[in-house]
Structure formats: structure tokens, C-alpha cells
Amino acid sequence: MDIADRVMAPPTRVDGYARRALAASMLGYAMDGFDLLILGFMLKAISADLGLSGAEAGSLVTWTLGGAVVGGVLFGMLSDHVGRIRVLTWTILIFALFTGLCALATGYRDLLVYRTVAGLGLGGEFGIGMALAAESWPSHLRARASSYVGLGWQAGVLLAALATPLLLPVIGWRGMFALGLAPALVSFLVRRAVGEPQSFTARRPAAGWLASLKLLVKDRATAKHSFALFVLCSVQNFGYFGLMIWLPSYLSTRFGYGLTQSAVWTGVTILGMALGILLFGELADRIGRRPAFLTYQAGAVVMVLVYSQLTDPTALLVGGAVMGLFVNGMLGGYGALMSELYPTAARATAQNVLFNLGRAVGGFGPLVVGSLAAAYSFSAAIALLATIYVLDMVVTALLIPERRGAALD
Secondary structure, three states, rough: OOOOHHHOOOOOOHHHHHHHHHHHHHHHHHHHHHHHHHHHHHHHHHHHHHHHOOOHHHHHHHHHHHHHHHHHHHHHHHHHOOOOHHHHHHHHHHHHHHHHHHHOOOOHHHHHHHHHHHHHHHHHHHHHHHHHHHHHHOOOHHHHHHHHHHHHHHHHHHHHHHHHHHHHHHHHHHHHHHHHHHHHHHHHHHHHHOOOOOOHOOOOOOOOOHHHHHHHHHHHHHHHHHHHHHHHHHHHHHHHHHHHHHHHHHHHHOOOOHHHHHHHHHHHHHHHHHHHHHHHHHHHHHHHHHHHHHHHHHHHHHHOOOHOOOOOOHHHHHHHHHHHHHHOOOHHHHHHHHHOOOOOHHHHHHHHHHHHHHHHHHHHHHHHHHHHHHHHHHHHHHHHHHHHHHHHHHHHHHEEEEOOOOOOO
């Protein structure tokens, strides 16, 4: 029997390769979080220097996310066809080079092009990293490995929140973008230190690199799973962006919070989210994927409603952390769940396509919350977000199967 047709035994322990693969995956996702947050910090300085309007400045974020959606789909399919590590290094290199080119921008148009192409690389890193971690770690630790990759985003966001206020006044926005060239070195180190996982090399890729996309809807059961995961990823991103973009404004408008108080709240909330991701991986490996998701979804419903009613500053601080734990903690489970529902020939495609389509839907979160806040109030808008987590629970209960500890196909 040809090696490509054999089912390889899954890894049984966390060895050096598994640790290197996880480190590469976490680094890729950390760069995503770091880049998007520093861009938000720098928009005012960029606008002042290049004379950008508010709409032009906002479009830099929009086109970065748009590039990420396209890059996620493209590089996810390529990863399933030519290799995880090879394509991961491509995405890091593209992201690094075009982020560095942003430092040379002379106006809105060239900066927009650089940001969009950098977004292509940025979008590819999530799904490839999740697939790589799932394939290199033992099945009984798979959700924990996925949660560690998810923590990479939080680490990048936290680093950006700490480093940008210190560095931006010293090196300016061009210097901050120039720092983005550093990941180019990371791409070469990853290529040298981490080989392809055995589960990938032991299987012959599907014929044609578009074939992996067809595997997401190959039969009725798979199409049902893909639809359910699209809903889950949409709710995840819609809730995250809807809450995180508007909550500082909510705190300022309703409670008179200044910049320092909002920054403290943001930091505590990020830590709450990180703890939620870490605990989700532990819970999902111990009791199963479905029970873990349903527990967190129910917690999100309760905490969003509770938070909208809080008025005491201390309660707001603690409540924000607990709400973040449930709302964003589910990020720790998608990698393992999708890895177990799709074969190796479509695993990275599933991760990137479904999550990035959810990210595209999530981009409307701030718009919807802002519209509801204008029509009613911020507290009412936040409370109404609880309904999307009820939808999450229904879809999980009816359409998501339990695959804890399943061997990867």
C-alpha cells in the first residue's frame, strides 16, 4: 500500500516538533492581533501626516480586513494542496514586506494598496496555524493546542496596547510600520525549524487546489456542518467586534470614563478573554466540544445582559473581564472542532474559509451596534447582542456533532 493511502497513527505525546509547530502557529496569529491594534492606534497620526479624511482613515482598516478574508480563502486552499509550513511562511513574508512598505507611503492610494496586500498575508495565518497545531498534537490535547494558538492573538493585542504608547511618540507611525519587517525573519526561521506534519505528507492532496473547497459541501452532512460553523464563526466575530469597538464609547458616554479608565478596562477585559480561551481548551478536552460551546454560549447570553445593567465602576471592571471570558473564550475551540470535522485535504481550507467568512459578517457588528445605540441606547444595543448567542446555542445543539478525541482523516 502506498504511504499516501495509509492512515497514519496520530501523535501520542507532545514532542519537539509539536512544540515548534505550536510556536510557529502562535507567532503567526500574534502578528495578526498586533498589526490590527497598532493600526487603530496610529490612524490619527497617519491622517494628520498624509491629510486623510475620516472615511479614508477608516477604509484602511476595512480594506485590511477585506484582504484578510480573500487571503484566508486563497491561502487556506493552497495550504491543503502544497503544504502547511510552505504556505504559512509565504503568508508571514507577504504580511511583513507589505507592512514594511507602509512606512514608505506618500499618500492614501499607495498606503491603501500596501494595507490590502498585507491583509492577504494576515488572513491566511489563522486557519493554517490551527490545522498545523491540530495535526501535530495528540488527540486528547487537541483543543488545548487550539486554545494556545488562540492565545497568540491576545498576546499580540496586549503587546500592541503596551508598546504603541511608548514607541509611537519616539519613532512615529512610519517607524512602527518599519518594525513590521521583523516577521520576515520569522518566516525563514519557521521554514528551517518546522517541517510538514506527518499527517499531511502521508496523504496525497486532492486533485487541483480548488478541490479542497468542494470538500466543504461534498455531501448533505458535511454541508450542514459547514453551515453551522459559518454561523458560529459569524456570531463569534460579530459579538467580538460589536462589543470591543463600541464599549469604550459606551463607558465614556454613560459613565464619563476617561482614556486611562477605558485603557484599564480594556486591559482587564483582554486578560479575561485570554483566561477564557485557555479554560475553553481544558474544558473541551475534558467534557467534549458541544458541552463546552453550550456552556460558554449560555455564559455569554447571561453576562452580556448582566453587563448592560451594571453601573458601579468596580462591577463594570469585573463584569467586563467575565463577559470577555465567555464572549471571546470560544475562540479556543474552533480549531479543534473544525480539524475533527474535515479531512486533511480540506482542513486548512475549512478553518480559513469558514472563519474568515464569519469575520466578514462580523465586520457589520460595529455598524449594527452603532445604529441600535443611536436609535435606542448603548445599554439596549449591548443587551440585544445577547440574542445572537441564543442563536449560537440553537445551532450548536441541533447541527454540531461531538468529535472529541476523534482520529484525523
